Amino acid sequence: MNLLTIYERLLARYGRQYWWPAESPFEVMLGAILTQNTNWKNVEAAISNLKAAHMLDAEKIAACEEAKLGELIRSSGFFNQKAVRLKSFCRFYLDCGGEAGLKRLDDPRQALLALHGIGPETADSILLYALDLPVFVIDAYTKRIFARLGLSSAKATYHQLQDYFEAQLPRDVRLFNEYHALIVAHAKRHCRVKPLCSDCPLLGLCPTGQPHTK
DNA sequence: GGCCAGGTGTAAA
DNA sequence: TTTACACATGGC
Numbered sequence: 001m002n003l004l005t006i007y008e009r010l011l012a013r014y015g016r017q018y019w020w021p022a023e024s025p026f027e028v029m030l031g032a033i034l035t036q037n038t039n040w041k042n043v044e045a046a047i048s049n050l051k052a053a054h055m056l057d058a059e060k061i062a063a064c065e066e067a068k069l070g071e072l073i074r075s076s077g078f079f080n081q082k083a084v085r086l087k088s089f090c091r092f093y094l095d096c097g098g099e100a101g102l103k104r105l106d107d108p109r110q111a112l113l114a115l116h117g118i119g120p121e122t123a124d125s126i127l128l129y130a131l132d133l134p135v136f137v138i139d140a141y142t143k144r145i146f147a148r149l150g151l152s153s154a155k156a157t158y159h160q161l162q163d164y165f166e167a168q169l170p171r172d173v174r175l176f177n178e179y180h181a182l183i184v185a186h187a188k189r190h191c192r193v194k195p196l197c198s199d200c201p202l203l204g205l206c207p208t209g210q211p212h213t214k
Numbered sequence: 215g216g217c218c219a220g221g222t223g224t225a226a227a
Numbered sequence: 228t229t230t231a232c233a234c235a236t237g238g239c
Binding site for chain 1: 218219220221222223
Binding site: 216217218219221222223224225226227 | 228229230231232233234236237238239
């Protein structure tokens, strides 16, 4: 089964997702950290709090007291560590000179990964959705869905899976953007609990007949 | 009340 | 090199 065929089916079913849901690249970056192992609804509330407090700003976050920042982002969960992570990221962001500076780095991915609290998924989300760089984002949904489809091993590492996608797909920011968003849309709205939904857009592609998530 | 959510870092096996 | 656990809120 071709990865592009799967993409087409998901796109036909769910339509364009218009990711990342944010008003600026900087907001995308904060959201990428805040959404770590957290429901997006909870992240929206946190970002809304930051906006209301006029704190959606790298210098203000970098200078903000940790406890105060934690209160603003409380709804996103893990707020103590996320407050530290946001501050550390913002210091880095300022040192680079903002998005443009970040993008101009020799290896922006390595630079992001060097920060405490930014792992491969968060780094890649920032690269793809904030900086428009063509890297394919892998998450828990991607792992599960494609393992169930029999296209990858259940214990494939992040980079193995990423290489698999990037080797088979044209290196296109627009495609990578939409594909990952569609995987999340599919995982959220489909086949979560029931063994197999009769109207699953990937029906017939799944040799195991197992649910695509969970 | 239990499970899960657009992960990451650390420590033990 | 793998596996277990902490981190925490809110929706269903």
